[in-house]
Amino acid sequence: MSSELTAEAQRRGENPNAFFSASPRLRGESILAILEQRGGVYQRMSWETLAAAQQLGRELDQPVWAAVIGDAVSTLAAEAAGKQLERVYGVEHRLLKPYTPDAYVAALEGLLRSVEPFLVLFPHTYRVRDYAPKLATRFRRVLVSDVIGHRVEGGELLLVRQLFQGKLDADVQFASQPPNFASIQAGAYRADQLREGSAEVHTFVPELAPGMIRTRPLESFRDSGRAVDLSAAQIIVSVGRGIKDRENLHVIEDLAKALGAELAASRPICDNGWLPMERQVGSSGQTVAPKLYLAIGISGAIQHLVGMKGSKTIVAINKDPDAPIFEVADYGIVGDLFDVVPALTEELRKAS
C-alpha cells in the first residue's frame, strides 16, 4: 500500500516522504458552483446550488462561476450561461461518462488547479457524497457537507449545518486558505430566486486516462415496481421508530383509513421490512408534498425531513419534546402515540 501512496504523492508533485504534506496553496477568487447532470439533464438541486453561489457572491463580493461535467456538455453549459454569472466551464472528456469518483476527482482537481476558486459549492447529492470528500482531501481540506444556510458576520463566512440528526445546528467556519469546499442540502436555497444573465463559456479538457479509473459502474436499476406513488397523495400518515413493533402498525393503519390517507414510513421501518420500501419517504425514498402530512413517532432526521418538509401542513406526534420533527411541524403533540393516535382515529370517526 505504501508504494501506491508514494506514487500518488509523486503524481501530485509532492514530497513522497511527507505523507500528509499539504498541496500547493491556491489564491482563490470566485465562487464555483459544480452543477450535476445526468443524461444531459440538470439535477434540480444544481440550480439551488447556483442560487446559493449567486447569493454568496453578492454578499462576499466575489464573481460566480459554474462548471458542468460530462462527455459532451456544450448544450448544458450554454443553458447555464443564461444565468447571472461570470463564467461557465464545460468540463468534457469521454471518460467522464459514466460517473466514476476517480475520473470526476481527477477532472475537477485539474480544473481547480487551473482556475483557483475561493469556494467550491456542490449540491448534496448521492454522487457528490461519493466524490467531493475525495476531491477536498486532494487539497487537504474538509468538505463542509449538507449545508442548510449561511451568515456573513464581520466579513467572515459561517456555514450552518445540522448535528446529531438535526437535534442541534452548528455554525462552521473554514480555518484554511482557499480553496474551500461545501455541499448544499436539498431545499436550503431556492432555485426560483436564480437571477438571469449571460456568461462566457469555457471548455476545459482534463487529462484523463483509462488506467486512472478503478471502479467499474454497471447498470442502474429500480428495485420495486413502485406500485405506490406517494407523490400524488393528498394526505399521508407516516410512521417511524416510535411504533416499536410491527404488531403495532394497525394503530397507524386505522388512522390512515379514517383520514383516507396513504401510509408511509421513515427509513428504519422499511429497513425492518415492516412496510415495503416503496412507502419510504426521505432522501433514499420518495419526496412528497401533500396538503397534510402526519409524522408519527418520527424523530425527524435530516434524511427524512428533506423528503417531506415541502408538505403544506405538517403534524408531528412524538414523545420527545426535543425531536427535530417539531422544527418543521405546524402542529405538534408531545405524547405517547399509543394514547394519542387511537384518540385521534376515534375523534375522526365520530366527526364523519
Added chain:
Amino acid sequence: MKIVVALKQVPGRDSLLRVDASLRWISETDLTFETNEPDAYALEEALQLKEKHGGEVVVLSVGPARVAQAIRGALAKGADRAIHIEEDLNDWDTLGMAQLMARALQPEKPDLILTGLQSDDLGYGQTGVVLAELLGLPHATIIMQVELRNGALRVKREQESGWFQYLELPLPALLTIQSGISKLRYATLMGIKRAQTKEVRKLTATGLDVISARSVEIRRVYLPRHERETEMLAGSPNEVAAQLIERLKFTARVL
C-alpha cells in the same frame, strides 16, 4: 482476507443533548454512548464476509477512554482484535481523524476497509471516503450489498429516489455501508467472555506522528431555529385529538 472496520462511538439516539459552556460542543457528562448505527452494520457485514471467506476482522476506533466499551462490544460479536487511537475527538476534524486512521492502517495493509456511511453525531458522511483517498484506495459509498467474486468486489450502491447501481472494484478497497442492510447479531455470553482476552492495541497521535491541524472549525452549537411557527397542542389524548381536528378543518383547512 483482512477486513478493518472503522467504528465510532456516538451519543445514544434518545440522549437529551445540552450545549456546553463553550457553546461549541455538547456537555458529555450524563450522556450514554453507543456504537454509531451505520458502523454496527459495517461490522456485521465484515463478520459475514469473514464467515464466508475466512480471514480476520480488525476493529479500529478513534476516541477517548469510553470508546473501549464500543470496542469490547465489537470483539464480543466476533471481531478478532482492535486498534484504539486514544484521542479527544474534539481536537480533530474529519481530515485529522482520517489521517490518524490512515497512519494506523498503513502497516496493517488490509484487503478491505468497511465503515458506516455517516456518523449520527457530526454527520459529515465522509470519513470513509477521506480515509480511502489518504490510503490511495478505490472506494464506493452507501453500499447495500457486498459480494466477493474472483478476488474483486461487486457491490450494490444506493442512489436517489429508490435507484440502485451495481459496481465492480478491485481489492484492496474501502466501502461505506448503509444502515439496515442485514440483521445485526447479538454478542453471545461466550463471545463476551472471549472478548476479554482479545488484543486491543492503543495508539496515540504522538505515537502515530500526526499533528492536529484543523481546516474547519465549529464556532457555535445551538438549538435549531424553527422553520415554521409550531403550535403545540396540550391536554388529554381526547382533548388534543379534538383540538387537532378543529385546527386542520378550520385553520389549516386541509380536512
